[in-house]
Amino acid sequence: MFLRLATTAATLTALMSTPAMARDNVSIAGSSTVLPFATIVAERLGRNPAFNTPVVESGGSSVGKKGVCDGIGTEFIDIGNASSRMKSGELEYCDANGVKITEIKVGYDGIVFANSKDAAQLEISRSDLGKALTAKVAVNGELVDNPFKTWKDVNPALPNVAIRVYGPPTTSGTRASFAEIINEKAFCKKDDEMKAALKAAGKKAKSCRAMRTDGAYIEAGEQDNLIVQKLQEDSETFGIFGFSYLDQNSDTLQGAKLDGVAPTFEAIADGSYKASRALFMYVKHQHVGVVPGIAEYMTEWTKHWDEDGILADAGMIPMPTAEREEMAARMTALPVLTADALK
Numbered sequence: 001m002f003l004r005l006a007t008t009a010a011t012l013t014a015l016m017s018t019p020a021m022a023r024d025n026v027s028i029a030g031s032s033t034v035l036p037f038a039t040i041v042a043e044r045l046g047r048n049p050a051f052n053t054p055v056v057e058s059g060g061s062s063v064g065k066k067g068v069c070d071g072i073g074t075e076f077i078d079i080g081n082a083s084s085r086m087k088s089g090e091l092e093y094c095d096a097n098g099v100k101i102t103e104i105k106v107g108y109d110g111i112v113f114a115n116s117k118d119a120a121q122l123e124i125s126r127s128d129l130g131k132a133l134t135a136k137v138a139v140n141g142e143l144v145d146n147p148f149k150t151w152k153d154v155n156p157a158l159p160n161v162a163i164r165v166y167g168p169p170t171t172s173g174t175r176a177s178f179a180e181i182i183n184e185k186a187f188c189k190k191d192d193e194m195k196a197a198l199k200a201a202g203k204k205a206k207s208c209r210a211m212r213t214d215g216a217y218i219e220a221g222e223q224d225n226l227i228v229q230k231l232q233e234d235s236e237t238f239g240i241f242g243f244s245y246l247d248q249n250s251d252t253l254q255g256a257k258l259d260g261v262a263p264t265f266e267a268i269a270d271g272s273y274k275a276s277r278a279l280f281m282y283v284k285h286q287h288v289g290v291v292p293g294i295a296e297y298m299t300e301w302t303k304h305w306d307e308d309g310i311l312a313d314a315g316m317i318p319m320p321t322a323e324r325e326e327m328a329a330r331m332t333a334l335p336v337l338t339a340d341a342l343k
Contacts, residue, residue, distance in 0.1 A: 023074040026054035030064020030081030033242035045300045051293040060222045061173025069094035072286045080282040084173030100285040102334045108317035110243035110268040111275040112255040116235040122256035130187025135210040138197035166220040166227045167240035177277040179209035244315030298331040
């Protein structure tokens with residue numbers, strides 16, 4: 001048995017080294033939120049004549065995390081980007097395919113709830129926002145399909161406008177983070193009526209991550225620019241996407257104030273704006289040193305991710321200095337991500 005495993009490993013190494021398996025550029029896919037930042041770093045590395053510009057594609061955080069775990073060999077991506085952290089079940093898929101990865105945090109981003117500047121800026125609590133969008137709510141002590149048609153139905157202080165929200169699909173880390181931060185934690189774990197109804201139904205607050213499917217929440221694909229376009233075309237709609245896209249379209253769009261705090265670079269960085277999350281890249285060990293440029297691509301991040309770097313100019317919220325130093329060290333040491341580390 002040992003001989004068979006050793007032979008398999010040796011064969012795999014040989015396959016990765018043959019010209020037929022060679023690839024001369026880094027291949028990256030995943031989160032649409034991380035996409036613009038990863039593209040900037042890739043283009044900077046591409047200025048070095050020793051390396052081809054890495055290919056960066058979107059597809060969503062689930063695509064990035066699954067893609068990096070799909071297998072070993074240059075037909076598979078080298079790095080998966082994500083705006084939600086890998087879960088233990090996703091890591092098990094890596095383990096099943098013999099893939100070892102390192103988790104590297106690259107920065108932070110706010111999740112914004114935005115609309116056109118042709119309409120009034122919305123001021124809403126995170127709890128009311130979750131109440132408007134989660135699939136099931138409490139009515140007379142029972143969980144029922146969300147019946148609210150207008151924002152005013154959710155809270156009389158809100159506008160008498162139909163609830164129509166464009167957002168990402170289930171493959172998106174932005175959607176996963178929004179559902180956890182807003183639906184689950186801000187609404188279902190805080191609202192007394194909802195807590196009682198969940199208990200009576202034998203359900204956990206995590207079930208609140210399910211979004212409405214009756215037309216109030218409209219999946220608009222993985223490209224946040226499509227959501228931006230929808231809001232620019234219809235001032236009575238809202239959209240969910242990363243802060244960088246709001247920052248890039250601040251001439252036509254505005255972010256809602258959540259619990260009285262508007263999404264600004266400063267408010268996200270200091271933690272007063274509560275709808276924020278970390279951004280990650282997951283690097284495949286077996287490709288480092290085989291596909292040229294992976295180590296250099298990681299190093300390129302460290303040149304641009306501080307407070308005065310071009311990534312901050314593009315809307316990414318930098319990590320504190322100590323955290324940047326820790327992540328830079330990971331790029332060299334490449335510690336293997338384990339299930340215990342995800343607890």
